[in-house]
Amino acid sequence: MTDGRRRLGVQDALWLEMDKPGNLMVVDSLFWTREPIDWEAWTAVATERLWDRFPVFRSVVVRGEDGGWWWEERSDVRFEDRQERVVLAEPGGDAELQELIASRRTVPLDRDEPLWRAVLVDNYRGGSAVLFRAHHAIADGIRMVQLTLSVFDPGPEEAAPRPAASVPVASGANSPVDAAAPGGVATLAAGAVRTSARLARSAVTNPVGAAHSTVTVTQSVLGSAASRARSALGRRPDLPPVLAGVPGDLDTVRKLTLGTRNDTARWTGSVGQLKAIAWSPPIALDDVKAVARAHAATVNDVLVTCVAQSLHDYLRRHRTVCHSVTWDVPVNLVPFDPGLPVELGNSFALVQLELPTHLDDPLRTLGVVRRRMGRIKAGHEAAVDYGVQALISRMSTRVYRFTVDLLANRAIGVLTDVPGPQVPLYVAGRRIEGMMGWAPTTADQVMSFTIYSYDGKVFVGIAADAALVPDHEQVVDGFVDAFGRLESLTAGRSG
Incomplete structure (x- = not known):
């Protein structure tokens, strides 16, 4: 902190620079109520629990003399100016609310003002909704969830103000992992970034040479360790702890150098500014847990399997052949803190999860998902990718924009x-x-693509490019259908 300013963290500054017209670095959070909200009461609660407690909500971003970004708290900003009231058009259902959210998805936040806004919605199914939009530079997704929860109470009567809601909001694919990696991870990350950038440039002018180079570079990075790992894997089915992460680490090197299993498909192209939003009816969480127990899988394994099957069905309807797609999956790198530090910020990595989209059988898909998720968890991909992000953030704007685009385009989007x-x-x-x-x-x-569980129910939502993903609602509808098939097959096996 200097003269009322606080420098943005390394990751915070990185996300601040990554806005582009078709894809803004803005986290959109939504909740809704059956009864209309008293907006004066809402404003009083949110002012006390968000505005007064977290200086970043009263701050704007400014350039320092050193060229870096700083949060600068302003005394002339007001909480009320960060909100807007909207009344949904009749009949005030899902379609109208989804259209409203989609219209806001590409509206940038003014850099001369605090980087967040709240849209207060009336006439949604006879009740209310709140769309909370905040720039990724303020905080990562896990902290955004905590922020949202911090304005909630455990009962209908007004409760005493709390620092934050003490609820488990980080597990499964987004759970905290050990960020301490073995020696050489930083070197591996640096080499992978440089290699990926060089190969991308050479692939344009000399694709054959680039392909040969990728093989050569990968062999050089892995060296004799890969040979020893393959030998060990062949000799002993139960790996000792020291080798448990080797398969995942080999995958990490391959993803960063050769690339991911992300086939060209119906949705491949340049994104535009027209977006689409959809969500599905909720699924009972207990039903998901029952399927997971029957297959000795995690709840996350089951849900991610339904994502893969939904994409399989969508692609088949659109007559697209695609064997695999890759998602960026956020992984929290710090332990869950129920107190929620006032500085917020970002502390996560993006691992790349490759999902099969060519299998008709949900049970076979579940098996593949379990293996790939297991390799990611046993390896050090999150730590390596965090190192990559740190290195990228220290590059010149032009270079890191190119590098980020290169790595990001190896995935179709973000799965949380x-x-x-x-x-x-x-x-x-x-x-x-x-x-x-x-x-x-x-x-x-x-x-x-978001999977969100609350109050014993699982909600699934998608925000998509409207032109590249036509009939986008088929994706979330397909998720529910996929779970139904998986549940039926599970019942058939047990019966």
Whole structure:
């Protein structure tokens, strides 16, 4: 902190620079109530629990003399100016709210003002909704969830102000991992970034040479360690702890040098500014847990399998042959802190999860998902990718923009699985009926896919490029259908 300013963290500054017209670095969070919200009561609660507690909500971003970015707190900004009231057109259902959110998805936040806005919505199914939009530079997705929860109460009666909601909001694919990597991870990350950039440039002018170079570079990076790992894997099915992460680490090197399994498909192209939003009816979380137990899988494995099957069905309807797609999956790198530090910020990595989209059988898909998720968890991909992000942030704007686009375009978008509170919560005396959110995407990524559980229910939502993903609602509808098939097959096996 200097003269009322606080320098943005390395990751915070990186996300600040990554806005582009078709894909803004803005996290969109939504919750809704069955009864209308008293907006004066809402304003009083949010002012006390967000505005007064977290200086970043009262701050703007400014350039320092050294060229770096700083948060500068302003005394002339008002909470009320960060909100707008909207009344949904009749009949005030899902379609109208989804259209409203989609229209805001590409509206940039003014850099001369605090980088967030709240849209207060009336006439949604006879109740209310709140769309909270905040730039990724303020905080990562896990902290955004905590921020949202911090304005909620455990009962309809107004509760005493709390620092933040003490609920488990980070598990599964987004769980905290050990960021301490073995020696050589930083070197590997630096080499992978440089290699990826060089290969991308050479592939344009000399594709054959570039292909040969990738093989040569990969062999050089892995060296004799890869040979020893393959030998060990062949000799012993139960790996000792020291070798448990080797398969995942080999995958990490391959993803950063050769690239990911992300086939060209119906949605491949340059994103535009017309977006589409959809979400599905909720699924009972207990039903998901029952399927997971039957297959000795995690809840996250089951849900991600349904994502893969949904994309399989969507692509088949659109007559596209595609064997695999890759998602960027955020992984929290710090332990969950129920106190929520006032400086917020970003502390996560993006791992790349490759999902099969060519299998008709959900059970076979579940098996593939379990293996690939297991390799990521046992390896050090999150730590390496965090090192890559740190290196990218120190490059010149032109170079890191190129590098970020290169790595991001190896995935179709961002997939988040956020287990929220499993008890009903209230805001300004009104019960929260459902929650949803969408992470930002970058480069030419076409989808943000969110799995959010709350109060014993699983909600699934998608934010997509309207031109590249026509009939986008088929994706979330397909998720529900895929779970139904997986549940039936599970019942058939047990019966």
